[in-house]
Amino acid sequence: MSDDKDVVIKEYTAPAGGWGSMKGMSRILPKEGISPDLLDALRRQNKPEGVMCVSCAWGKPAKPHIAEFCENGAKATAWELTGLRVTPDFFQQHTVSELESWPDYDLEQAGRLTHPMRYDAATDKYVAVGWQEAFDAIGTTLKACDPTKVVLYASGRASLETSFMYGLFARMWGQQNLPDSSNMCHETTSVGMKNAIGSPVATIQMEDYDKCDAIFAFGQNVGTNAPRMLHTLKDCADRGVEIVTFNPLRERGWERFADPQNPVQMAGGKPTQISSQYHQVKAGGDIAALLGMCKYVIEADDRAVAEGGARVLDHHFIEQHTVRFDEFATFCRNAHWDEIVHESGLSRNAIEGAARVYAKAERVIAVYGMGITQHRYGMDSLYMLINFLLLRGNIGREGAGPGPVRGHSNVQGQRTVGITEKTELAPVERLKELFEFEPPTEKGWDTVEACREIIAGTAQGFVQLGGNFLRATPEHAAMKKAWANLPITVHIATKLNKSHLVPGKQSYILPCLGRMEQDMQASGRQAVSMEDSFSHIYGSVGKATPAAETLLSEPAIVAGIAKAVLPPNPNVDWNAWVGDYGLVRHAIENVYPDKFANYNERLFEPGGFWKGNPAAHREWQTESGKAEFNVPRALNSSGFAEKDGRFRLVTLRSNDQFNTTIYGYDDRFRGIKGTRMVVMMNRADILRLGRNDGDTIALESDADDGVERVVDGLRIVEYNIPEGTIAGYYPELNYLIPLEHHALESHVPAAKSVPVRIRT
Numbered sequence: 001m002s003d004d005k006d007v008v009i010k011e012y013t014a015p016a017g018g019w020g021s022m023k024g025m026s027r028i029l030p031k032e033g034i035s036p037d038l039l040d041a042l043r044r045q046n047k048p049e050g051v052m053c054v055s056c057a058w059g060k061p062a063k064p065h066i067a068e069f070c071e072n073g074a075k076a077t078a079w080e081l082t083g084l085r086v087t088p089d090f091f092q093q094h095t096v097s098e099l100e101s102w103p104d105y106d107l108e109q110a111g112r113l114t115h116p117m118r119y120d121a122a123t124d125k126y127v128a129v130g131w132q133e134a135f136d137a138i139g140t141t142l143k144a145c146d147p148t149k150v151v152l153y154a155s156g157r158a159s160l161e162t163s164f165m166y167g168l169f170a171r172m173w174g175q176q177n178l179p180d181s182s183n184m185c186h187e188t189t190s191v192g193m194k195n196a197i198g199s200p201v202a203t204i205q206m207e208d209y210d211k212c213d214a215i216f217a218f219g220q221n222v223g224t225n226a227p228r229m230l231h232t233l234k235d236c237a238d239r240g241v242e243i244v245t246f247n248p249l250r251e252r253g254w255e256r257f258a259d260p261q262n263p264v265q266m267a268g269g270k271p272t273q274i275s276s277q278y279h280q281v282k283a284g285g286d287i288a289a290l291l292g293m294c295k296y297v298i299e300a301d302d303r304a305v306a307e308g309g310a311r312v313l314d315h316h317f318i319e320q321h322t323v324r325f326d327e328f329a330t331f332c333r334n335a336h337w338d339e340i341v342h343e344s345g346l347s348r349n350a351i352e353g354a355a356r357v358y359a360k361a362e363r364v365i366a367v368y369g370m371g372i373t374q375h376r377y378g379m380d381s382l383y384m385l386i387n388f389l390l391l392r393g394n395i396g397r398e399g400a401g402p403g404p405v406r407g408h409s410n411v412q413g414q415r416t417v418g419i420t421e422k423t424e425l426a427p428v429e430r431l432k433e434l435f436e437f438e439p440p441t442e443k444g445w446d447t448v449e450a451c452r453e454i455i456a457g458t459a460q461g462f463v464q465l466g467g468n469f470l471r472a473t474p475e476h477a478a479m480k481k482a483w484a485n486l487p488i489t490v491h492i493a494t495k496l497n498k499s500h501l502v503p504g505k506q507s508y509i510l511p512c513l514g515r516m517e518q519d520m521q522a523s524g525r526q527a528v529s530m531e532d533s534f535s536h537i538y539g540s541v542g543k544a545t546p547a548a549e550t551l552l553s554e555p556a557i558v559a560g561i562a563k564a565v566l567p568p569n570p571n572v573d574w575n576a577w578v579g580d581y582g583l584v585r586h587a588i589e590n591v592y593p594d595k596f597a598n599y600n601e602r603l604f605e606p607g608g609f610w611k612g613n614p615a616a617h618r619e620w621q622t623e624s625g626k627a628e629f630n631v632p633r634a635l636n637s638s639g640f641a642e643k644d645g646r647f648r649l650v651t652l653r654s655n656d657q658f659n660t661t662i663y664g665y666d667d668r669f670r671g672i673k674g675t676r677m678v679v680m681m682n683r684a685d686i687l688r689l690g691r692n693d694g695d696t697i698a699l700e701s702d703a704d705d706g707v708e709r710v711v712d713g714l715r716i717v718e719y720n721i722p723e724g725t726i727a728g729y730y731p732e733l734n735y736l737i738p739l740e741h742h743a744l745e746s747h748v749p750a751a752k753s754v755p756v757r758i759r760t
């Protein structure tokens with residue numbers, strides 16, 4: 001029931017994949033019982049006409065492997081198809097205050113929610129309520145609110161169909177407070193890439209990995225967070241592609257991999273070495289590392305020009321397709337190596353070694369994750385990554401380009417179909433024309449803004465379509481206090497989580513079908529669809545028996561709320577849409593004809609259908625009409641100065657979790673077992689503090705705002721991590737992140753470089 005399992009800290013020497021992943025899977029599965037539904041779901045996972053995994057957003061190949069799932073996808077599937085149930089009886093046995101004290105792991109273990117529930121303050125318990133009664137009561141309360149003060153959050157799992165309905169509901173109600181989990185995740189990509197190259201998403205597709213000859217990887221933990229990508233990387237490594245990784249931690253997936261589907265490797269053959277170079281940058285050190293590489297390449301080109309040698313830059317591309325190169329090049333030439341070395345934490349030699357790989361490669365892909373986006377100057381890191389690619393024309397041609405690895409399985413798609421707080425990203429004119437209402441034009445709230453309003457007590461209600469907002473957001477102590485004062489909280493969810501257990505004045509849990517489950521409606525079995533990191537869109541058909549007969553589908557619940565809140569509109573027939581999701585797709589196609597032409601017909605195309613990307617063929621939809629170089633505003637993205645006793649805390653995921661869902665206490669690749677309450681620390685830092693490996697300490701906020709934020713009971717784990725950078729797990733450490741410590745323009749909480757000190 002708690003975090004005090006047998007703690008074992010021991011270096012893990014095996015590769016990613018291999019028998020370890022088999023054990024990782026089997027450790028989770030038997031507890032849950034292997035049901036025929038689970039086997040069927042795994043067999044059909046990520047295959048054409050199959051069911052799309054609820055875990056990560058990695059692409060689903062047109063020609064899948066026999067088992068196109070990974071250890072962590074299997075865990076996510078097993079836990080969705082668990083035989084355990086959270087029934088009205090369960091809620092009778094436990095008060096909400098009691099449940100709130102349970103660890104996230106125990107809440108997840110309790111099983112699937114089965115009945116709509118209403119919070120009863122008198123008994124401090126959730127009690128069963130009928131669906132219609134719930135919708136009516138929610139409708140009555142929401143109608144009395146100022147719609148522009150209610151938050152309609154979406155976590156990136158819900159399908160394109162549900163998300164479209166949800167966004168439409170918000171706008172018909174007169175608001176667009178539609179923060180998405182993307183606001184805590186790749187929003188830096190969406191804002192920064194749009195500014196720099198006119199496309200908010202990856203320009204590459206899966207096939208580009210077959211054609212690249214170098215990969216530069218920044219701040220992403222492939223072995224845990226997108227394990228199916230390991231197959232792609234292995235194929236690349238086998239072809240001799242150079243893989244150069246930048247990460248403060250030596251993440252096993254970027255080091256070596258044994259393919260569980262390769263009999264030779266499983267029989268003890270040599271695992272594949274993934275990275276040919278591995279650079280342990282400091283937290284926030286990517287701007288400087290990229291700057292060093294850009295400087296090297298630009299100066300090599302200067303020499304080539306002077307000596308009449310072969311050019312190193314793609315100067316044709318630069319002239320024809322970009323702006324502000326000269327300004328950027330001057331900045332790089334003037335940069336000092338001592339500063340670059342200090343800010344990156346890497347030697348000049350190491351950076352030049354990486355730059356030489358870049359200068360030699362014909363086609364380069366840059367992949368990245370939260371290590372780039374979740375920083376105060378995350379946008380500058382991202383701009384540097386784009387600058388770096390532009391220097392040799394590595395955007396908009398085969399085998400080259402930026403490849404952000406998205407988080408939730410449909411997080412990118414939700415943005416595509418209107419889950420956005422930004423008017424300019426919403427298809428306002430089309431909505432007006434097709435559904436005959438006046439969409440709002442006032443910008444809605446993003447995640448940080450929603451948190452501000454909640455803390456200030458001005459938010460009047462919170463609806464969450466999936467997710468665990470309270471647990472996932474920063475400034476946890478203040479958020480928790482304020483959350484309880486919300487006039488109404490409504491949770492559309494499959495599993496119980498902490499956000500549900502700090503009820504607002506009124507609170508409802510509305511349990512929904514999971515993606516693996518059969519969704520029968522008036523017109524028969526329904527499919528839903530999602531978009532992956534490569535902008536490919538796939539249909540997904542659930543076949544498992546629903547966890548309870550009382551569950552409704554997500555579209556049905558969204559429609560139920562919409563009908564209870566909105567006056568009837570003859571152009572939106574919510575009931576017909578719920579009866580046949582093909583009609584929702586038809587509406588999506590009407591709103592976005594370019595991206596979704598023949599949506600229903602193409603739903604099951606192997607490998608998904610591509611929604612297209614102008615930057616992929618060098619059409620730059622930017623302000624200047626060109627790809628833009630940007631000079632960074634800082635050399636380190638952390639956004640705070642270094643000083644004695646201050647650390648940069650990286651908060652990240654273990655191998656046994658999906659965001660706030662904790663599947664277990666074994667972070668296998670990092671060799672940390674039995675506890676999540678750790679802080680990974682360099683040996684020199686431990687000695688300097690006069691502490692020992694295994695000591696228990698408290699971390700406190702070292703932000704300059706004077707607010708006290710503390711997490712106690714953390715065990716020091718001596719770890720291979722740069723001095724001054726420390727790491728621990730999210731969400732436990734979210735108490736330590738100030739709300740205003742976020743990426744400047746995108747408002748992504750800066751979870752990868754949080755200023756903290758050890759409490760003495």
Ligand SMILES: Nc1nc2c(c(=O)[nH]1)N[C@H]1C(S)=C(S)[C@@H](COP(=O)(O)OP(=O)(O)OC[C@H]3O[C@@H](n4cnc5c(=O)[nH]c(N)nc54)[C@H](O)[C@@H]3O)O[C@H]1N2
Binds near residue numbers: 221283284285752
């Ligand atoms: N199994 C599983 N899969 C998942 C998830 C999950 O929780 N579990 N979550 C999903 C979601 S929503 C997302 S967004 C993705 C997240 O996937 P990732 O982007 O991999 O996110 P994190 O686990 O937070 O790890 C960030 C990585 O960045 C590194 N890093 C930290 N700071 C820096 C820095 O300053 N510079 C560099 N270069 N590296 C840095 C860390 O060491 C770590 O390897 O995964 C998705 N897939």
Ligand SMILES: Nc1nc2c(c(=O)[nH]1)N[C@H]1C(S)=C(S)[C@@H](COP(=O)(O)OP(=O)(O)OC[C@H]3O[C@@H](n4cnc5c(=O)[nH]c(N)nc54)[C@H](O)[C@@H]3O)O[C@H]1N2
Binds near residue numbers: 473514554659
């Ligand atoms: N410190 C720190 N904070 C972070 C991060 C970090 O790296 N460090 N990462 C950030 C990132 S990248 C993200 S994306 C956010 C994640 O934030 P969220 O997306 O809000 O959180 P999740 O943990 O993914 O949500 C899990 C819950 O979703 C519900 N759920 C699961 N499946 C379904 C379904 O099919 N339908 C519905 N309706 N509900 C379902 C379950 O109730 C489950 O408890 O956290 C962010 N917060």
Ligand SMILES: [Mo]
Binds near residue numbers: 184185186406408
């Ligand atoms: Mo994410």
